[in-house]
Amino acid sequence: MALDVKRGPVTKNAYRITKVRGKTALRIRVPGGHIESKHLILVNELAQKYGNGSVHLTTRQGFEVPGIDFNKIPEVNKMIRPLIEEIEIACGVEIENRDAGYPAAGTRNVSACIGNQVCPFANVDTTDLAVKMEKNIYPNNYHVKIAITGCPNDCIKAHTQDFGIIGISEPQLEYDYCIGCQACIKNCKAKVTGALTLKNGKVVRDERRCIGCGECVLKCPTGAWTRNPEKFYRVVIMGRTGKRNPRMATSFLEWVTEDTVLKVVKNTYDFVDKHIDKSLVKEHVGYIVDRAGYHAFKETALKGVELGPKAKVAKHLNFVGYQYERDENLK
Amino acid sequence: MALDVKRGPVTKNAYRITKVRGKTALRIRVPGGHIESKHLILVNELAQKYGNGSVHLTTRQGFEVPGIDFNKIPEVNKMIRPLIEEIEIACGVEIENRDAGYPAAGTRNVSACIGNQVCPFANVDTTDLAVKMEKNIYPNNYHVKIAITGCPNDCIKAHTQDFGIIGISEPQLEYDYCIGCQACIKNCKAKVTGALTLKNGKVVRDERRCIGCGECVLKCPTGAWTRNPEKFYRVVIMGRTGKRNPRMATSFLEWVTEDTVLKVVKNTYDFVDKHIDKSLVKEHVGYIVDRAGYHAFKETALKGVELGPKAKVAKHLNFVGYQYERDENLK
Amino acid sequence: MKLDNPYLPKAYKLLDIRQETEIDYTFRVETDIKPKFGQFVQVSLPRIGEAPISVSDYGDGWIDLTIRKIGKVTDEIHALKAGDNIFLRGPYGNGFNLDKFKGKHIVIAAGGTGLAPVKSLINYFYNNSDDVEELELLLGFRDPYNIMFQEDIKKWQKKFHTTITVDNACGIDGTCEGLITEYVKHIKLSDFHTMEVIIVGPPIMMEFTAKEFLQLGVPEDKIWVSFERKMSCAIGKCGHCKVDEVYVCLEGPVFKYSQAKELID
Amino acid sequence: MKLDNPYLPKAYKLLDIRQETEIDYTFRVETDIKPKFGQFVQVSLPRIGEAPISVSDYGDGWIDLTIRKIGKVTDEIHALKAGDNIFLRGPYGNGFNLDKFKGKHIVIAAGGTGLAPVKSLINYFYNNSDDVEELELLLGFRDPYNIMFQEDIKKWQKKFHTTITVDNACGIDGTCEGLITEYVKHIKLSDFHTMEVIIVGPPIMMEFTAKEFLQLGVPEDKIWVSFERKMSCAIGKCGHCKVDEVYVCLEGPVFKYSQAKELID
């Protein structure tokens, strides 16, 4: 019987329509790009048995195994059961049929830098948050891209995502421990925003200037700077690349807690549900916000969210980017 | 003997200083993020034997194996010999001592989307170019980030890189094959720049508006649109994220050929060599261009390059981005 | 130019243009084309395009084309003046077979522009009233200023029982309010097998009017409809007019209801 | 306030301020502090800080402090007026041990502000000329308007053989061009073991001048130098003045060249 493949369900099962006729490619979700190395064995077997012996490390830090025959999908789904169990279900994602592969693919893999398990600069455990985020939003087929980065260096390129979640720290000073060596002041001046100055031999932090990168804590020889144990995040939203109007994500929330981040992202799915233009094959959430308006978005996104005392919310979104065509926005 | 590790050589050997005292993490280069799946077995063994049993798929599509003891580096380097041979040397990179691991790490892994081996939208074989680029610039310790993406959708986020290399196609019309169905026109209007219009029942392409995404070729039912077999690239440069002035890469070259791309990137290393501020620990090429000036860069970058008839070169670079501090640029 | 090129339209002189309604004009064209009742021709304007138009009337050496201004080609036709050239090819389609209607008790229900294709047939019976046992006219228009062929109608009213309906407010004396369908039940019927019912108009109008007649017991093969179809070649080649295995330009546009009801778009 | 707090400076009255050069002023302070030749005191201004200053001269109930305006503290001192309070603690450092120099053929080479620490010693020999066999002065200044203690120098010139050098253009009569080092060879030398050479000035000047004397055969332990050091506590606690195992504030600032040459920063 010739190939008669319903493209929708296949794509929603995390198999991509590829250029090679009759061949598909499986995208394996790796929340936060962090995985127990033992799973590599399974991925290799998958590529050898069903794929073409090659594997791609995707731009969103998952695996893609190309060269799989469409009709082998059920077998492949059975074979990746351990991945479904030990990665997705382990994240707390509910998946009834464990032999049916991924229940959705619209919401892209939650990518994240290696975070504070390994990188000295990271302010948060990005892998842990990626796992929580996966549970928070998956399975879902709305086209949303979420990335988590451990510090404002933003190696994950949060500024190109729908939700760029940037881990920041609130440095707190133990006045007596500071010896005025200015290591933190020079670093902040050279590499960040110069938020630290010396006054009477002690460092002073300009709260408005400080972007929470935490590098002063790294530089301090006496441990005068330590991090407020409570984890904070800056959330930049609605960035994108693309063929019409690449733009950088812009600040939506600053100094918000982890559950605010999770709730805001969760609420956004209700926003999309309410405003998405069903007539289109798919509509990227950035465009929905453009159309439905930031205030509609903000209202839904912040429903049931208690913002802490330090939290800051954008009054409006001003994007920087460019348009391939001057009239791209004039229809 | 207590840990006495020269951090420079370790970092240059592609081992990162991690947060965990005494532990390092090996970053395995995977040009274009594409690899024979059999190597996964070795990566797993590496993580089990020397690491902590976990592996990270990095933001630049390589592997990172954390939790390796510093003193185990020589052993690990021996163990990854197959990777050095079958990935790096296979790319044409010259590495004398194959048991000494990676000879450099400054120039980051050349990342690339899966390209036209798998993705229907891709205009170029990004994996192939990534391999050529690796040979072209590696080993080198200058801090340069290069990413290759198969089409202006720019999934690899070329707009955040020093060199964002975007594969584009020149669609050529077989006038008689066009049946005026407007599939390409509607697609271009909705998803790109509306560079196609209907005139007398046939499609007309506005060369200046067309950004070379090649989607018209995908949409055409009669094969009236086909791609000029010669591969073309758009090169956007000097984009960055970071703590001071995140900005999007901007167009430097459009409609240039593969060897122009390779030569321009190669020349840039001479430019860096001439202008880098040796006093700094490291200086990102974007900042060097800011300092030394675009014209100095352009001159060196285009040395010995013959630009084709279609090629366009930026007169000057205008960046879009934002500054955390208004006076970030005023020293 | 060999004449065996069926697509080749011929230039004919435009004799006279009469305004029927605000958007309908009748164009009288001097031509040797001899159409049968209910046939249509492909009207051509060089460099603009072609459109299928029913022949609303014809006489010795001329035909009338009642054209509504609704498309690229018809807009340009409306810009023509008497004496200009207009290109025609045809006639096409089966039209009404006169024998099927001679000596019959005929009811003609025409909606809006649907009157054009049957006007010639009505005029024939007007001029040969003994060829028909009885002729009843049921003409429906959307609104008063859309009533066409008003002189003809006045003529017909003298000989035949004519009911004119206007969807909303009344206008000309004797016109009644409401849709045609409401008036079908007042039609005097006689023995069905001597009857022939012709319904021409927009698809929905034809469908509901036919239903009304069926309810009165008129057999399906006694009801004739004419399909206004998007045509291109008009000679059974281009596939635009095809419904099921029927090529409307060849087997139509006139169909018996029994066949027409199965022709689902 | 228990007096056993070594860091506690005491307030003393500023008697008189005399300008020596454009940036050097001598401050005469009324104090009970009795320094030895070559010792220094920590001068303190509340809320500004402390700085180590050599005592340039002293007498009954007063000491002279010749201070160059080069830092945060010294700037503020220069803003003081006679009658203001100035806070001192000390004296600190070993200074020149008079016995080592009595009855010797002494050569004193002083560069710039280096003259201050030895001025009191020279004045002593001036007033007790028989305590010294012979005294030769070699005073170098960067430029004419930087020559200090001009009256004293005039006084000294009468009793002792005094050569004044100015790095560049000559100024006051009798001054010669060029660096001190060039004039060392003209110094009349006698039997070395009766000689004592004192060299005080910027580190480079002391180093090269000492080399000149060594070339002339003067033994290392016959040459004395005085280290101008960055001090903080001046009582051997803060570590700023430490070189190798030597605390300059305790064992110095006066050292024999034999020990001094090994004190590498």
Place this chain on the structure above:
Amino acid sequence: MSIKVNNKDFNVFLDELSKKYKIFAPIRLEKRGRLSDTDMIRYGEIKQVEDIVWDEKSTFSPKEVFQPITQTLFYFTEDEYKEPKIDDKKIIVFLRPCDINGVRRHDTIFLKNGKIKDNYYKQIRSKIKFVMIECKKSFENCFCVSMDSNVTDDYAMAVRFKKGSALLEIKDESLNKTFTENNIKGETVEFTPEYVQENKVKVTPPDVDKMPQGIYKHEMWKEYSTRCIACGRCNTACITCTCFTTSDLFYDDNKNVGERRRVWDGCQIDGFTDMAGGHSFREKHGEKMRFKTMHKVYDYNKRFGEHMCVGCGRCDDICPEYISFSNCINKVTDIV
């Protein structure tokens, strides 16, 4: 007579033929495929046998040889019509059995549907000689056997290509003459072309007589509304799709000069059912799919006695949404 010729001689033969014939065959257009770095295999003029791609199925059918994608009907110069010049060179087409059977559908529509013959089609069709490419092994999606289009004898010559040589069965006299007159070296052999006996894809077309009226409104078409994107590739690839649309245009530089031309069209192409005045029908893509399917395996058969679809499988090869037309036919048959 059947002859074995090596490629060199075959080319001599082709050379001779090209004096009187334009020779069309499937050719490879390097990197001109729809997807980057893929080749396009479609019909084009060939000089020598090496140009012919005989071991792969062509993406587009030979339809464009006898039914040009764009065909000028008349030139208008002011009010005067002018038919385009006719190229008097004859035509040879290398094609497979399914395509040969496919051409018959074109003959039916253009020459036998209704009294009037399509003169433009007739002009070209009458000059064509078929050279059948022997097709023994079915390709992936072919179902020619089910549509009994795997066999034909309607050809002037048949050829079995081999590496560097070919077996020719020349039935047509003039071709024989050209062969012998130019004493082209060839070894007479026994060669009767073989045909595909079995396809992977099995299709049972619906019984035309038992087609229920309800099929039009049947549930099954809904699925295709969600799947089909009406891109038209099945129409353009299909050997038996004949629909076209005529339109007029005037040249930019002179509004008084223009032409009337017709271009391929199809029921799965957007705009096919647009009426003047903006009204349109069969807007749901499932309805377009139903219209096409019924036409291919019912309407045409009811009117002309044989199914329109010849089972070449090109529609299944090319559908970007992986809709299998062959499978759709089977579904209809299951319902009948």
Place this chain on the structure above:
Amino acid sequence: MSIKVNNKDFNVFLDELSKKYKIFAPIRLEKRGRLSDTDMIRYGEIKQVEDIVWDEKSTFSPKEVFQPITQTLFYFTEDEYKEPKIDDKKIIVFLRPCDINGVRRHDTIFLKNGKIKDNYYKQIRSKIKFVMIECKKSFENCFCVSMDSNVTDDYAMAVRFKKGSALLEIKDESLNKTFTENNIKGETVEFTPEYVQENKVKVTPPDVDKMPQGIYKHEMWKEYSTRCIACGRCNTACITCTCFTTSDLFYDDNKNVGERRRVWDGCQIDGFTDMAGGHSFREKHGEKMRFKTMHKVYDYNKRFGEHMCVGCGRCDDICPEYISFSNCINKVTDIV
């Protein structure tokens, strides 16, 4: 006498003590480590034994107990000086043998270097009673054995912590009195604290007498110029680093009121060698490394007869550039 107390009773004992003593011990500051999600273990006041971190080496030494990082010397109110009030409560510090030996270095510098004693140091030091945390197992980078600082008997009490209980050897009479007077339940046991016998890290300090003058300009220091980033962490972590810098300041709100204070400083901290007038020396980080190393294993010894370094290994633990000071000492010794 040696007693075994369970934690409850130990706390009663601590409670009593805290009436007359401020009790300092290594405590865990959750998530206050230099790197995100790591804890900081440094000296702080404790209430009960559960607060004490006895199974891990503290990041910072107990130095901050007797040599506060920031210490106000005088308050200025207009021209009048005022010494800060002295807290008369005595001090108990839980620390390890290496640290106890380390304190001796402070005593030497602040009380025996030069005639004048540092009164501020003396005030605190005189109120301190050492409670030695038994240290049997060497940590990663310790080399106390090589610097013979693994043993000491200079303590008022020694304690071996266990899960939920502890063995105490109380030598100090007043502590004994507090224990017995408040009849704190405890079981007399035989307990003599054991000491680390061996470290993983072996260091042979250079022979003070055979130190060649050339060591200062020796090649070896160049390597450290490329490695050391002069961040100062080795100075601040080191139990025996004693350097400080004094500076004056006036309060924002009233220029006439201010204070003179001293803060920790160190030869590896930027600015340590800056002179008035902008001139500075030992600018190359390798030179700073040489100055520190010579001070720890040569200069101090030449002056006071014992090496300054006690081998606690905290500098090796904390150097971000992974420079091993212990290894550097061995290198110097190799050259000597």
